[in-house]
Amino acid sequence: MTENLLSISDLAVTFQGAPDGAFAVKGIDLAIGRGEVVAIVGESGSGKSVTAKSIMRLVEFMGAKIVRGQAMLSERAGGATDLLVLDEARMQEVRGDRVAMIFQEPMTSLNPVLTIGQQLCEVVVKHRKAGRKEAAAIALNALQQVRIPEPERRLKQYPHELSGGMRQRVMIAMAILCKPDLLIADEPTTALDVTVQAEILALLKTIQRETGMAILLITHDMGVVAEIADKVVVMLRGEVVESGDVHAIFNAPQHEYTRRLLDAAPKLSARLGCGPQSIPEAQAHAPDADTSKPEVVLSVRNLVTRFAVRQGMFQRVVANVHAVESVSFDLREKETLSLVGESGCGKSTTGKSIMRLIRPNGGEVLLQGRNLEGVGASEMTQMRKRIQMVFQDPYASLNPRMSVEQIVAEPLRIHRIGSPTEIRDRVFSLLDRVGLTRAQASLYPHQFSGGQRQRICIARALALNPKVIIADEPVSALDVSIQGQILDLLAEIQEEFAISILFISHDMAVVERVSDRIAVMYLGEIIEIGPRDAVLGAPAHPYTQQLLSAVPIVHPDQRRSRVFAARELRSPIRPPGYRHETPPMKAVGFEHYARIA
Amino acid sequence: MLGYTLRRVAGTIPVLFMVSLLIFALVQFAPGDPVDMLVSDEATEEVRLAIRSAWGLDQPVYVQYLTFLKNAVMGDFGQSFRYREPVMQLILERLPASLELAIYSTLLAVAIGLPLGVWAASRPNSLVDTVGSIGGFFGISLPNFWLGILLILLFAGTFNLLPSGGRETWGLNVERVTGFLTIDAIIAGRWDALWDALRHLALPVVVLGTNMTGIIMQITRASVLENLQEDYVMTARAKGMSGRVVLWRHAFRNALIAVITIIGLEFGTLISGAIIVETVFAWPGIGYLLLQGISFRDFPLITGLVLVYTTLFVLINLAIDMIYTIVDPRIRMG
Numbered sequence: 001m002t003e004n005l006l007s008i009s010d011l012a013v014t015f016q017g018a019p020d021g022a023f024a025v026k027g028i029d030l031a032i033g034r035g036e037v038v039a040i041v042g043e044s045g046s047g048k049s050v051t052a053k054s055i056m057r058l059v060e061f062m063g064a065k066i067v068r069g070q071a072m073l074s075e076r077a078g079g080a081t082d083l084l085v086l087d088e089a090r091m092q093e094v095r096g097d098r099v100a101m102i103f104q105e106p107m108t109s110l111n112p113v114l115t116i117g118q119q120l121c122e123v124v125v126k127h128r129k130a131g132r133k134e135a136a137a138i139a140l141n142a143l144q145q146v147r148i149p150e151p152e153r154r155l156k157q158y159p160h161e162l163s164g165g166m167r168q169r170v171m172i173a174m175a176i177l178c179k180p181d182l183l184i185a186d187e188p189t190t191a192l193d194v195t196v197q198a199e200i201l202a203l204l205k206t207i208q209r210e211t212g213m214a215i216l217l218i219t220h221d222m223g224v225v226a227e228i229a230d231k232v233v234v235m236l237r238g239e240v241v242e243s244g245d246v247h248a249i250f251n252a253p254q255h256e257y258t259r260r261l262l263d264a265a266p267k268l269s270a271r272l273g274c275g276p277q278s279i280p281e282a283q284a285h286a287p288d289a290d291t292s293k294p295e296v297v298l299s300v301r302n303l304v305t306r307f308a309v310r311q312g313m314f315q316r317v318v319a320n321v322h323a324v325e326s327v328s329f330d331l332r333e334k335e336t337l338s339l340v341g342e343s344g345c346g347k348s349t350t351g352k353s354i355m356r357l358i359r360p361n362g363g364e365v366l367l368q369g370r371n372l373e374g375v376g377a378s379e380m381t382q383m384r385k386r387i388q389m390v391f392q393d394p395y396a397s398l399n400p401r402m403s404v405e406q407i408v409a410e411p412l413r414i415h416r417i418g419s420p421t422e423i424r425d426r427v428f429s430l431l432d433r434v435g436l437t438r439a440q441a442s443l444y445p446h447q448f449s450g451g452q453r454q455r456i457c458i459a460r461a462l463a464l465n466p467k468v469i470i471a472d473e474p475v476s477a478l479d480v481s482i483q484g485q486i487l488d489l490l491a492e493i494q495e496e497f498a499i500s501i502l503f504i505s506h507d508m509a510v511v512e513r514v515s516d517r518i519a520v521m522y523l524g525e526i527i528e529i530g531p532r533d534a535v536l537g538a539p540a541h542p543y544t545q546q547l548l549s550a551v552p553i554v555h556p557d558q559r560r561s562r563v564f565a566a567r568e569l570r571s572p573i574r575p576p577g578y579r580h581e582t583p584p585m586k587a588v589g590f591e592h593y594a595r596i597a
Numbered sequence: 598m599l600g601y602t603l604r605r606v607a608g609t610i611p612v613l614f615m616v617s618l619l620i621f622a623l624v625q626f627a628p629g630d631p632v633d634m635l636v637s638d639e640a641t642e643e644v645r646l647a648i649r650s651a652w653g654l655d656q657p658v659y660v661q662y663l664t665f666l667k668n669a670v671m672g673d674f675g676q677s678f679r680y681r682e683p684v685m686q687l688i689l690e691r692l693p694a695s696l697e698l699a700i701y702s703t704l705l706a707v708a709i710g711l712p713l714g715v716w717a718a719s720r721p722n723s724l725v726d727t728v729g730s731i732g733g734f735f736g737i738s739l740p741n742f743w744l745g746i747l748l749i750l751l752f753a754g755t756f757n758l759l760p761s762g763g764r765e766t767w768g769l770n771v772e773r774v775t776g777f778l779t780i781d782a783i784i785a786g787r788w789d790a791l792w793d794a795l796r797h798l799a800l801p802v803v804v805l806g807t808n809m810t811g812i813i814m815q816i817t818r819a820s821v822l823e824n825l826q827e828d829y830v831m832t833a834r835a836k837g838m839s840g841r842v843v844l845w846r847h848a849f850r851n852a853l854i855a856v857i858t859i860i861g862l863e864f865g866t867l868i869s870g871a872i873i874v875e876t877v878f879a880w881p882g883i884g885y886l887l888l889q890g891i892s893f894r895d896f897p898l899i900t901g902l903v904l905v906y907t908t909l910f911v912l913i914n915l916a917i918d919m920i921y922t923i924v925d926p927r928i929r930m931g
Contacts, residue, residue, distance in 0.1 A: 096837035108828040123836045158926040
């Protein structure tokens with residue numbers, strides 16, 4: 001047993017204005033050994049993030065109060081200090097020096113008006129009393145350690161000039177400047193694409209090995225835990241319900257909640273061949289080769305959407321962002337086709353172009369054989385009834401000033417369908433269908449949880465009896481256990497109302513669960529399309545293979561050592577008049593095509 | 598940077614053109630015949646016709662406008678009916694007085710409002726914050742004319758410390774170089790004249806700056822408070838930065854972007870809003886001139902002044918946009 005670097009005992013935290021005895025963290029114990037990676041796992045509201053910020057005493061800036069407890073940090077010279085009783089000045093000496101922290105949102109966690117160099121150097125100047133030159137040298141060294149290409153140039157850049165993955169590398173560099181004994185990483189990869197997440201996790205592991213620092217990882221993602229943690233602490237509603245060695249937790253979870261978390265964790269089973277196979281169930285409605293092909297409901301032909309980049313004195317078009325580049329696919333009756341890819345690949349723009357929320361530059365969209373291009377405004381309104389959308393963020397896509405009843409009834413009113421009583425009945429039956437009660441119809445969106453809000457969004461999309469639903473990352477903003485429920489609901493309504501779903505997602509595990517067929521997008525193009533098991537089981541395009549290998553593993557036994565060089569995402573910005581040369585789609589299997597030379 | 602500036606300057610041309618058209622139309626539709634203002638009531642019809650043709654008022658409207666536009670482009674807004682002097686000359690004589698007043702008021706407002714706002718934001722709901730916020734609301738709500746008259750009564754009347762109006766004591770005879778009396782006095786090395794100018798400035802600057810001080814304080818407070826909630830502030834704290842560094846280097850730098858917008862907008866209103874203050878303190882600026890122009894239906898003067906006001910507003914906005922590019926690296930000059 002290694003000597004404990006940090007021992008937390010009986011930590012209790014409450015928020016100002018919370019009723020007496022309502023604790024966000026209810027007296028937890030936690031120990032982190034030197035050089036250990038400990039993961040705190042839980043869903044939103046479990047108190048995992050509050051625990052992390054209590055160690056740093058940052059909760060006090062968020063209107064919270066540490067009520068009792070101890071957090072003994074062992075000193076390098078021997079002995080230990082209780083962090084919870086230090087005054088603010090002494091605490092500032094600990095922060096960034098002995099204990100450092102990185103956060104979830106690399107996009108907003110760096111100061112937008114200071115250069116990367118300024119933000120790195122101030123840490124060294126503060127804790128090492130270093131001069132300007134010395135600080136710059138240490139900063140440069142840290143950037144090299146996090147494997148950022150062209151580190152000298154980064155020092156002079158501002159955060160907005162870097163991608164999300166690069167910014168998270170900068171955050172890590174900032175945290176390791178003073179060689180801390182403990183790095184607290186609060187959901188460090190949640191906001192990142194799957195391939196970038198794999199890079200950052202591998203980097204954290206490498207740096208942890210190189211420096212011997214301990215890491216306290218806060219996450220909701222069991223895949224991340226499986227990749228990197230030595231020990232696991234499971235939190236539920238402010239309490240630790242289970243803790244232990246990572247293998248023990250995965251192999252023999254004791255607490256019922258831990259088992260639920262492990263079950264709910266989306267896993268990519270088909271390819272890796274572990275866990276329960278869900279293929280037979282899906283094949284029940286997968287298109288059979290010998291029966292006649294089901295009707296094509298939505299057909300997209302050579303869809304092109306570009307955004308002009310303007311510059312100079314006369315705002316000339318100097319380049320085009322080729323967001324969607326000759327995308328073609330068919331969506332069949334009662335089928336779920338998933339569009340997958342990383343941020344910026346054009347998957348959301350494809351969805352919006354089909355809906356005409358963005359005007360495409362070319363191509364055809366045929367809905368039940370009717371071309372949406374060139375139809376008049378009134379006919380377009382009619383067409384819109386048959387194709388509806390569910391958005392990613394259920395917090396932003398519901399009008400906060402409308403009641404649930406008004407929200408669900410709005411499409412019916414716009415299209416003047418039914419009398420007020422008929423509309424009311426329809427709203428009630430829709431709410432019943434998505435698992436909400438009639439009593440909730442008069443409530444407002446802020447009175448619902450994220451999952452319930454997404455149910456409202458689905459009810460609204462169903463109101464007009466659409467043939468097609470475009471679901472743009474419908475579960476990305478939700479906790480894993482809620483994700484499962486929403487995905488089940490989508491599957492049920494698909495079966496019941498014979499709806500075809502175009503499912504847009506970056507999450508391979510979710511995609512595996514819902515799809516009949518999968519289309520992989522990269523730089524605005526579909527580079528591979530085919531039946532789910534073919535694409536996941538035998539990916540033909542190198543990019544698909546890369547995407548799949550980045551998916552977190554499901555069990556710590558499958559750990560592999562992976563080294564990723566940092567890369568800037570290639571962007572689809574092209575000069576005007578650019579003619580895209582791409583390998584044609586080639587059949588690589590039954591209904592399985594890929595753009596390979 | 599140069600291309601961006603040129604494009605922005607070019608962008609002001611249509612604005613000025615539209616304003617010139619609007620103000621010309623307004624003057625055309627205004628009741629009354631400008632000839633009435635030029636001649637006595639007993640003038641014969643021949644005299645009136647002669648004057649009409651001399652001033653070009655017998656031409657079709659569009660010809661009048663084009664003539665006006667051609668002259669205006671060259672800085673000639675015609676003769677003032679009342680002063681019988683070129684409008685441009687009248688404005689140029691008085692513009693420095695208004696600008697000097699507005700600049701000192703802005704400096705005062707920034708010097709007091711900004712630190713108070715940051716201070717209040719750093720201790721929300723403390724005594725400083727409460728007192729500061731109440732004071733700020735007072736500053737915003739006090740009517741200029743009331744505060745002006747009150748201060749005149751107190752400092753010029755009861756205590757007899759400061760002059761009650763005007764820009765300078767008669768007979769100091771400092772050479773006019775810039776038109777800004779404080780600067781001219783320094784150039785001439787006349788410390789007595791500088792003191793005299795500052796004494797005259799004191800009351801109108803305080804009155805004019807009170808509103809702006811309150812507004813800057815409130816905006817700074819709100820903006821700093823908002824930025825203190827941002828993720829990067831948490832990062833800065835996690836790095837071990839002290840409260841002072843978090844406040845000034847991190848939160849304030851970002852809050853400044855919103856504050857600069859308000860300073861620019863308010864500076865513009867100070868120049869035009871000075872009309873009341875200039876009247877109360879008999880300050881020989883363009884606000885006072887505009888009031889005179891309106892009461893005497895001096896159309897060339899009004900037209901010229903409105904165009905000058907518009908140009909000032911446009912230039913201030915341009916300057917603010919330039920400052921943005923320095924303060925906020927995310928704003929690119931493309």
